[in-house]
Amino acid sequence: MDAQFFFEVLLGGLLSGVMYSLVALGYVLIYKASGVFNFAQGSMVFFAALTTVGIHDMGVSLWLAVPLTMIVMIALGLAIEKFVLRPLVAQPEITLFMATIGLAFFVEGLAQAIWGAAVHPLELGIEDVPIQSVMDSTGIAISQFDLVAAGIAAALVTALAIFFSKTRIGRALRAVADDHQAALSVGIPLQQIWGIVWAVAGFVALVAGLLWGARNGVEFSLTFLALKALPVLILGGFTSIPGAIVGGLIIGASEKLAEVYIGPHVGGGVEGWFPYLLALLFLLVRPEGLFGERIIRRI
Amino acid sequence: MFYREAGQFKATYAEDNRIFTIRQDRIGFALILAAAFVLLPLIATHYIFEAILIPFLIFSLAAIGLNILTGYAGQVSLGTGAFMAVGAFGAYNLMLRIDGMPILLAFILAGLCAAAVGIVFGLPSLRIRGFYLAASTLATQFFIIWCVTKIPWITNHSASGVINAQKIEILGFAFDTPVTKYIFVLVIVSVMALLAKNLVRSNIGRSWMAIRDMDMAAEVIGIRPMYAKLTAFAVSSFYCGVAGALFAFAYLGSVEPEAFLLDLSFRILFMVIIGGLGSILGSFFGAAFIVLLPVFLSISVSFIESEVGHTLPSGIGSSIELMVFGALIIFFLIVEPQGLARLWQIGKEKLRLWPFPH
Numbered sequence: 070m071d072a073q074f075f076f077e078v079l080l081g082g083l084l085s086g087v088m089y090s091l092v093a094l095g096y097v098l099i100y101k102a103s104g105v106f107n108f109a110q111g112s113m114v115f116f117a118a119l120t121t122v123g124i125h126d127m128g129v130s131l132w133l134a135v136p137l138t139m140i141v142m143i144a145l146g147l148a149i150e151k152f153v154l155r156p157l158v159a160q161p162e163i164t165l166f167m168a169t170i171g172l173a174f175f176v177e178g179l180a181q182a183i184w185g186a187a188v189h190p191l192e193l194g195i196e197d198v199p200i201q202s203v204m205d206s207t208g209i210a211i212s213q214f215d216l217v218a219a220g221i222a223a224a225l226v227t228a229l230a231i232f233f234s235k236t237r238i239g240r241a242l243r244a245v246a247d248d249h250q251a252a253l254s255v256g257i258p259l260q261q262i263w264g265i266v267w268a269v270a271g272f273v274a275l276v277a278g279l280l281w282g283a284r285n286g287v288e289f290s291l292t293f294l295a296l297k298a299l300p301v302l303i304l305g306g307f308t309s310i311p312g313a314i315v316g317g318l319i320i321g322a323s324e325k326l327a328e329v330y331i332g333p334h335v336g337g338g339v340e341g342w343f344p345y346l347l348a349l350l351f352l353l354v355r356p357e358g359l360f361g362e363r364i365i366r367r368i
Numbered sequence: 369m370f371y372r373e374a375g376q377f378k379a380t381y382a383e384d385n386r387i388f389t390i391r392q393d394r395i396g397f398a399l400i401l402a403a404a405f406v407l408l409p410l411i412a413t414h415y416i417f418e419a420i421l422i423p424f425l426i427f428s429l430a431a432i433g434l435n436i437l438t439g440y441a442g443q444v445s446l447g448t449g450a451f452m453a454v455g456a457f458g459a460y461n462l463m464l465r466i467d468g469m470p471i472l473l474a475f476i477l478a479g480l481c482a483a484a485v486g487i488v489f490g491l492p493s494l495r496i497r498g499f500y501l502a503a504s505t506l507a508t509q510f511f512i513i514w515c516v517t518k519i520p521w522i523t524n525h526s527a528s529g530v531i532n533a534q535k536i537e538i539l540g541f542a543f544d545t546p547v548t549k550y551i552f553v554l555v556i557v558s559v560m561a562l563l564a565k566n567l568v569r570s571n572i573g574r575s576w577m578a579i580r581d582m583d584m585a586a587e588v589i590g591i592r593p594m595y596a597k598l599t600a601f602a603v604s605s606f607y608c609g610v611a612g613a614l615f616a617f618a619y620l621g622s623v624e625p626e627a628f629l630l631d632l633s634f635r636i637l638f639m640v641i642i643g644g645l646g647s648i649l650g651s652f653f654g655a656a657f658i659v660l661l662p663v664f665l666s667i668s669v670s671f672i673e674s675e676v677g678h679t680l681p682s683g684i685g686s687s688i689e690l691m692v693f694g695a696l697i698i699f700f701l702i703v704e705p706q707g708l709a710r711l712w713q714i715g716k717e718k719l720r721l722w723p724f725p726h
Contacts, residue, residue, distance in 0.1 A: 137523025153552055156702040164701055167641055170634065178690030182516070210547045268420055296630075335518065342514050345507030349492055352504060356496050 071120075078329050080323055082214035084310075086301075086321020087222045088284070091277040092294045093301040093313040094226070095270045099245045100307045102266040104162060105154065108169040111295025115272060117142050118278030118287040122183040122191050131192075133277070141219070142271030150267045155260065177292055181229035188288040218280045225276060226314060229269075238265060244310075300348035306358025315359060320344045371719045387565055404554060409547050415544035418619075418645065424659045425550075425557045427615045431639040431651035432495065432564050433600050433607025439646035440568055441600030442580025443501060447508035448636045452612025453628035454482040454512060456533075457522050459613035460623070463534045471536055475556070475613045482609025483602040485512070490601030493507060494594055495585070503657045523625075530624045533617045538589070549618045556614065565648045567603065576600050577646070601726040637643055640699050644709030653708035661696075665689050 095110040120141050126135040142320040153172055157165055243261050244252040253259050281291055297320075304314025327343040351358075371392050378384045400572055412421065425645035433449050437721045463469050489508040491499050516522050516529075523529050536543040536552060547641045566574050575596045578586035587593050616623040643654020669685050704710055 096420060118381065152697055153702075160701075160705070161503075164705060166444070166498075168639070168698050170571065170637070171694045171701070173694065174634075174690050174697070175694025178687045178692075178694060180688035182684055182691060296506065299506060301502055302502060305435045338518060339516055342507060342510035345504070345510060349504045350505050352496050352500060 078325050080211055081215070082322035082325030083318050084113065084212070084219055084321070085325065086318040087215075087219040088277070088280060088317075089294075089297055089301050089313045089321055090317025091218075091225070091273070091280065092312065093298040093317055094222075094229070095273040095277065096298060096302055097305075097310055098229075098270050098306065099108060099266055100274065101310075102242050103154065103245075103263050105169065106162070106163045106307065107172075107270065108166060108295060109173040109176055110270065110274060111292045111296070112180070113142070113145070113174040113274035114278040114281065114294055115287075115289070115291040116176050116180040116278075117271070117275040118143065118191065118291060119180045120191070121186045121275070121279060122287045124188040125191075126189070131293045135275070138275055142275050143268040146267030146269075147264050148168050150260070152266050154263065154267075167181075170217035171291070173176060175293065177289070181289075186289065188286050188291035189282075191282040191287050201335075205354070214284065217300075218284075221276065222314075223281065225273065229310060232269075237263070242266065296343070301342035303348040303358060304351055306360040309358070309360035312360035319345070323347055344363055371716070371722075373720075385569075387423070387569075401558070405407035405551070413577050414546045415518050418662065420659060422546070422553055422619050424655055425553045426611055426619055427636065427639060427655040427659060428545060428652045429557050429560060429614065429638050430608050430611035431643060431655050433604045433611060433614025434636050434646055435640045435646065435651045436494075436564065436568065436576070436649065437600050437604035437639055439644075439650075440573060441576040441597060441599060441604075443490075443600060444498070445505040445508075446502050446630065446637065447489065447512075447602070449628040449630060449632035450509045450512035450607050451482045451486055452615060452632065453625065454467065454485050454517055454605075455479060455609025455612030456616035456623055457516055457531070458482065458609065460531050460533060460616065461522065461524070469537060470699075471534075475610055477612045477723040479490055479606040479609040483606040486608075490598050490605075493597050493601065498665050499545060506630070509633060513625055513628060518630075521608050528620055528624070531616075532622045533620070543618075549709055553614055556610070560610065561648060561652075564607065568648065569655070572596070572599060580646075638697055639696060642707055644707030645705075647707070647709035649712065650707050650709030653712065655725065657708065661687035661691055661692065665692060 071108055073123060092110065092114060095113070096107055099105055099110070113365065117138055121131075121134050121138040125131055129137070135303045148226045149172065152166055154165070194294055231239075233243060233261050241252070241257045241262055241267070244355070245253070245256055245259060249259065252262075277294070278287075281294060285291070299319045301316040302318075305312025324340050324344050331343075332339045376391055378389065383389070388397055406623045408421065427468045430452060433451070434445060435443050437443050454612075455475075455478045456482040459471075459668070460478055462474040465469065466474075485508075489505065492504045492712065521524075523531050536549065543549050568576070575586070575591045576599075578589070578591050579593055579600075584591055586596070608650075615627075618719045620627060624716060637656045639649065639654030641654070642657050643652065644650025665688065666685060669688070701709060
């Protein structure tokens with residue numbers, strides 16, 4: 070087996086895994102704070118990317134379009150919290166999950182109704198070319214774009230970690246995640262916190278949307294990211310931000326390796342289901358994921 | 369005034385165990401069956417058969433299947449499309465490879481294939497629950513469709529992956545017109561709906577519901593969770609498999625694997641939610657709703673276009689359809705989590721008292 074080729078595939082997989090983690094992060098945020106598995110996160114990524122491109126196409130510069138989209142995403146997050154989740158408070162988890170499936174459809178439809186269904190390119194000014202210096206010294210091609218994306222993801226995770234551990238709102242968020250009622254009784258405004266979480270999730274969706282949109286073009290297939298992020302979450306655990314990162318890396322790397330080494334024997338296209346199979350096998354051994362909280366149930 | 373059970377006494381256990389205990393319900397149901405079997409074939413047009421009635425019945429059957437799993441046994445599944453695909457391609461291969469295969473037997477065997485696949489992919493449900501399970505049923509969805517696309521034997525080495533379903537023929541009688549296809553589907557759906565109704569009222573149906581409501585408590589009172597969950601997966605997949613076979617043979621005709629993507633699974637899940645979780649009747653309501661909604665939307669879009677005088681940009685119709693779908697799901701979950709079936713029940717309660725308020 071060619072070691073250099075192996076490392077190249079592995080690195081490529083790890084870097085694309087970072088991109089999965091970016092999407093998975095949005096899920097973890099919302100799940101941690103409100104116990105809702107937000108199936109619509111992928112649609113929010115799509116919505117964010119499409120809105121940025123749409124505003125940009127109207128002649129606004131990208132530097133202005135991104136903050137404008139951020140405002141839109143925060144508004145969307147707040148609206149979702151107010152109109153969908155608040156009326157569904159205290160419903161079983163699975164009801165909330167199905168509501169977010171409905172939400173995913175709504176957001177997809179909304180994005181396309183406003184901005185049209187055409188495929189848009191998105192230029193961020195970072196080129197998707199191998200870095201020449203690394204290429205020359207080791208012979209392994211690493212995309213510059215992937216590296217920048219990994220850097221952004223790392224920065225985002227660090228920022229979120231600091232936000233969660235050091236700020237007042239972050240502490241309140243963790244309190245809410247731990248126990249809704251106890252948090253309420255010590256005077257933490259629950260609904261305000263949920264609003265903030267959804268707004269932050271909107272922001273994460275925007276970052277993921279920009280990076281994925283720049284890489285693959287802004288089109289409907291961005292919504293399928295939601296499906297890619299699921300095995301990541303299962304591996305990493307639904308409640309853990311480091312879990313989302315590690316899960317993303319594992320899924321990214323193993324999926325690319327499977328595609329390269331198993332794919333040719335079975336006709337290709339392994340990428341589509343391999344992460345799920347991996348996650349499924351993992352679930353059987355450890356149902357709460359790598360870093361997830363242990364689930365304790367009582368009668 | 370007309371709809372009340374006063375004076376109708378149940379004197380035997382058999383009477384107490386009836387599906388319709390009230391005489392008016394029985395009459396109403398008989399009228400509906402008569403309309404479906406006699407009146408509709410006489411008056412409906414080809415368009416109504418092919419675009420509304422046949423898909424409605426097939427989706428109802430698939431929705432009953434999913435309802436058994438999700439509504440009665442409480443195991444959320446996003447893999448309905450895959451089970452339907454197993455049924456469709458299974459029936460196709462059985463018809464293709466075995467000479468003189470009777471079509472009904474092929475359908476039953478295809479359903480059993482789907483049930484076997486359902487049991488295999490239901491195994492994780494013994495360890496995991498909730499949306500972890502939903503996520504793992506996605507694995508079914510992707511894996512099965514991948515198999516169908518990648519294994520040429522399944523599609524009989526057709527280059528495009530498209531298969532042409534064989535003609536439906538029983539004892540030399542060909543079901544090839546819309547009316548006869550409709551009757552064929554209607555008979556199968558009626559029989560299977562009756563079976564499902566009785567199944568969920570039986571011992572096994574009650575054990576499913578116990579597992580759904582609280583699996584640990586159910587285990588404590590002596591229900592075997594493994595048996596209950598796997599039978600729910602098997603029966604549900606059987607129904608979905610037969611629905612898939614009908615979908616291919618009586619509705620689509622030529623089938624490609626893309627007909628059974630995740631989108632189909634979601635549509636059937638929506639039927640179950642809108643119709644009512646844990647209700648056989650609700651499955652029919654939900655299917656009718658989801659089948660009629662796009663028709664209604666396209667009619668209203670074209671009506672608006674003719675009123676306003678200029679056409680809407682293309683594609684906006686499908687976007688609006690997505691939005692309406694999504695909004696309705698959320699609306700139903702918030703306002704009436706038990707779906708249209710519950711509204712029907714409320715209506716009947718009101719009718720009993722009518723015209724008096726109390």
